[in-house]
Amino acid sequence: TQLAKDAVNKSGKDVKVAASVGPYGAALADGSEYKGNYGVSKSVLKDFHARRLEVLIATSPDLLALETMPDTVEVEVLLELLRDCPIPFWVSYSCKAGNQTNAGQSFAQAVEIAKSAMAVGVNCTPPELITELLLSAKSDKPFVVYPNSGRIWDALKKEWIGSKGSGFDQDLINQWQAAGAQYIGGCCGIGPSEIEQLTLSR
Numbered sequence: 001t002q003l004a005k006d007a008v009n010k011s012g013k014d015v016k017v018a019a020s021v022g023p024y025g026a027a028l029a030d031g032s033e034y035k036g037n038y039g040v041s042k043s044v045l046k047d048f049h050a051r052r053l054e055v056l057i058a059t060s061p062d063l064l065a066l067e068t069m070p071d072t073v074e075v076e077v078l079l080e081l082l083r084d085c086p087i088p089f090w091v092s093y094s095c096k097a098g099n100q101t102n103a104g105q106s107f108a109q110a111v112e113i114a115k116s117a118m119a120v121g122v123n124c125t126p127p128e129l130i131t132e133l134l135l136s137a138k139s140d141k142p143f144v145v146y147p148n149s150g151r152i153w154d155a156l157k158k159e160w161i162g163s164k165g166s167g168f169d170q171d172l173i174n175q176w177q178a179a180g181a182q183y184i185g186g187c188c189g190i191g192p193s194e195i196e197q198l199t200l201s202r
């Protein structure tokens with residue numbers, strides 16, 4: 001967090017620093033962040049996240065990013081831990097076709113669960129799925145969207161496979177904004193050139 005803050009100070013720009021709170025599944029290194037349904041109790045998830053949150057919050061980030069969450073059960077645990085947290089946070093889910101989280105829950109339900117967040121949305125999900133996901137849910141908070149490049153993670157080979165998807169197609173960006181997305185960025189496979197194109201499209 002401090003390195004990011006130092007970079008912001010040197011830039012002289014008004015930029016917020018968000019500390020990333022990733023899912024339990026990422027620590028398993030078996031692709032579980034794209035599946036959810038870990039088969040562990042809420043107490044295991046609580047123990048896993050409590051210390052991480054303590055360390056991250058102590059660095060005084062501007063925001064917390066609860067991101068790539070495949071499962072509403074994990075989000076419920078995190079929200080409980082953050083009940084009295086003074087730092088604003090957003091929640092973003094990793095999702096699949098059928099307007100579902102990767103664990104198979106309704107995205108609309110997932111959005112409702114995260115109503116205490118400053119924003120809620122989708123990340124590390126193919127861009128072509130985003131519009132329908134947003135349209136399937138209702139929220140009085142803005143949506144946050146940062147898809148991946150549309151490739152699929154091979155947990156055995158530890159690499160992304162498939163051809164690069166549509167990325168930041170302007171038509172898709174327009175659709176996301178029309179559906180309520182106010183925060184748009186990129187996740188896995190999205191690099192500086194795509195982010196530059198995104199800033200030019202504003």
